[in-house]
Amino acid sequence: MKRIAVLTSGGDAPGMNAAIRATVRSGLGHGLEVVGIEHGYAGLLRGDLRPLGRPDVVNIIHRGGTVLGTGRSAEFPTPAGLQQAVNVLDTHAIDGLVLIGGDGTFRGASALAKAGGPPAVGIPGTIDNDVYGTNRSLGFDTAVNTALEAIDRVRDTATSHEMLHFVEVMGRHSGWLAVAAGLAGGAEAVLCPEVPNHNDTVVARTAASIAGGKRSVIIVVAEGYEGGAHGAAADIGPRLSLDYRITSLGHIQRGGSPSAIDRMAGSELGCAAVDALVAGASHLMVGIQGEAVVETPFEDTWSKRHQVPTELLALLEQLA
Numbered sequence: 546m547k548r549i550a551v552l553t554s555g556g557d558a559p560g561m562n563a564a565i566r567a568t569v570r571s572g573l574g575h576g577l578e579v580v581g582i583e584h585g586y587a588g589l590l591r592g593d594l595r596p597l598g599r600p601d602v603v604n605i606i607h608r609g610g611t612v613l614g615t616g617r618s619a620e621f622p623t624p625a626g627l628q629q630a631v632n633v634l635d636t637h638a639i640d641g642l643v644l645i646g647g648d649g650t651f652r653g654a655s656a657l658a659k660a661g662g663p664p665a666v667g668i669p670g671t672i673d674n675d676v677y678g679t680n681r682s683l684g685f686d687t688a689v690n691t692a693l694e695a696i697d698r699v700r701d702t703a704t705s706h707e708m709l710h711f712v713e714v715m716g717r718h719s720g721w722l723a724v725a726a727g728l729a730g731g732a733e734a735v736l737c738p739e740v741p742n743h744n745d746t747v748v749a750r751t752a753a754s755i756a757g758g759k760r761s762v763i764i765v766v767a768e769g770y771e772g773g774a775h776g777a778a779a780d781i782g783p784r785l786s787l788d789y790r791i792t793s794l795g796h797i798q799r800g801g802s803p804s805a806i807d808r809m810a811g812s813e814l815g816c817a818a819v820d821a822l823v824a825g826a827s828h829l830m831v832g833i834q835g836e837a838v839v840e841t842p843f844e845d846t847w848s849k850r851h852q853v854p855t856e857l858l859a860l861l862e863q864l865a
Contacts, residue, residue, distance in 0.1 A: 546577060546637070546707050546822065547571050547578060547580040547639075547640055548599075548638050548640055549577050549579075549639065549822060550579070550580040550581070550582050550587065550594065550634070550637070550642055550643070551569070551582065551642075551643065551645070552582035552588070552645070553565070553585060553611040553613050553670065554586055554615055554616070554617075554621075554649070554650040554653065555615060555649050555650050555670075555671065555685075556646075556647070557615050557799055558683050558684025558685075558687075558688075558807075559609050559668065559684045559687035559688070559801060560684050560687065560803040560807030560810060560811040561610070561645050561683055561684070561686065562602075562605040562606060562608050562610070562811070563668050563803060563810075563815070564647070564668050564811035564815040565581070565602060565612060565613060565811075565815065566605055566606050566811075567674075567813070567815025568584045568815040568819055569640030570599065571816040571819040571820070572668070573599065575725045575819060577819075579596070579597045580595065580596055580597060580639065580808050581594065581595050581596075581597045581599075581601070581613050583595065584613075584616045585615045585676065586616070586617070586618040587616040587620075589621070589630050589633055590621060590630055590633065592637075593651075599628075606803075606811075607802050607803070608802065608803075609687075609802055610800065611645075611801060614831075615646075617649075617713070621764055622653060622656055624660075627656055627660035627662075630657055630660070631662050631854065634663060634751035635803060640663055640664075641665070641822040642654065642662070642663055642664070643665075643666055643667075643815070643818045644665055644666070644668070645666070645667070645683070646668075646670050646671070647671035647675075647682070648675075648676055648677075648847035649779075650667065651667045651775065651846045652843075654667060656841060661741075664825075664826070665825060665827055666818040666827065666829060666830070666831060667831070667843065668680035668811075668814045668815065669762075669814075669830060669832055670682060671684060671685075672684040672685055672687075672688035673685075673715065673717075673719045673722065674719065674722065674851065674853050675718065676830070676846050676851055677829055677841065678831070678834075678839065678841025678845060678847040679839075679841075679851070679860055680829070681832065681833060683803075683810055683814070684803070684807060685721065685797070685813050686806040686807050686810075687743050687803045687807050688722055688798045688799065689802075690727065690804055691798050691801055692712070692730075692765075692794055693726050693729050693730050695712065695794055695797075696726060696730035696732065696765065699712055699763060700730075700731075700761060703761035704760055705760040706761075706788070707788075708762075708787055709761075709762045709785060709789035709864075710762070710764070710791075710792065711764050711765075711777060711779075711782075711789065712763060712764070712765050712766065712769070712792050713773050713774035714765060714766070714767060715767075715768055715794070715799075716767035716769055717737060718769055718849075719739075720737025720739045720740075720767045720770075722767065722769075722798070723735050723765050723766065723767035724737060724739075724853050724861065727765035728763065728860065729840060730763065731763075732764060733750070733751060733754060733825040733865055734764045734765070735765045735767075735861050736765070736766045736767065736771045737766075737767040737769075737824070738770055739852070739858060741771065741825070744777065744780050745783055748781055748784050748785065751764075751781070751785055752784075752785060760767065762785075762787065773793075774791045774792075775791060812831060814832070817831040817838045818831050818848075821840065826840065828842060828844050829841060830843060830846050834837065
């Protein structure tokens with residue numbers, strides 16, 4: 546193995562730059578040439594590749610987003626697109642790939658390998674934290690803290706106005722972000738895809754809290770829960786006596802300087818991915834479980850889900 550390439554794909558997540566930096570420095574430490582593929586799989590098809598050396602990754606560990614850019618490509622997963630990608634990699638003599646993203650990124654890597662692409666190792670990067678094979682994916686910790694700061698700010702004004710406030714966080718299919726932010730933020734309720742049809746319970750509990758003298762109520766809602774915050778508010782709000790407002794955090798959850806945890810994880814997994822390639826591994830993702838780096842076959846990352854533990858959901862109910 547002489548030359549490896551690194552790309553980021555799908556939604557950006559804080560900590561991706563730490564992983565890019567670690568991949569480059571670890572690759573150079575192994576005596577490899579390292580190439581960056583810009584703009585994800587779309588850039589791969591266009592041949593948007595550039596050499597990466599130590600100067601190219603100086604002072605990026607603290608930056609959010611991804612310095613390589615990211616994107617999605619409808620053409621890439623087609624037979625013609627995959628063949629084009631293989632041709633580009635062959636032209637640039639790429640012997641191994643490090644891919645940073647979510648399960649869609651790893652589906653693409655799996656298809657590329659079957660089409661004749663080089664060995665590939667993935668790093669989980671998504672604020673949704675729903676990739677199987679790791680306890681935490683890059684960006685999740687930062688996104689939780691971003692949401693938590695917003696919840697704390699909202700609570701100040703909600704208390705001042707004795708108001709019911711719905712805070713919507715990302716998570717179309719997973720409640721990890723809502724549950725973590727709601728639990729850490731002391732929310733009165735969390736509405737997430739894992740617990741459907743929860744409105745009646747929330748109404749009863751919130752009404753009891755208000756009757757007991759509660760001056761403000763914060764309800765955290767995952768965007769994928771039955772119409773999101775707007776749907777929940779339209780049903781719950783009229784049934785309670787408090788005025789209510791909705792705050793949707795949107796894409797600010799993806800941005801910002803990564804937390805220490807995400808910087809450390811990106812650094813650790815970037816090095817682990819290169820080590821795995823050099824050792825001859827392929828078609829797998831490196832993740833973190835407990836304090837150890839573990840390897841998970843690509844197919845498991847999308848055929849299985851990293852579920853919110855029932856214990857956390859039960860804890861939310863206990864503390865509400």
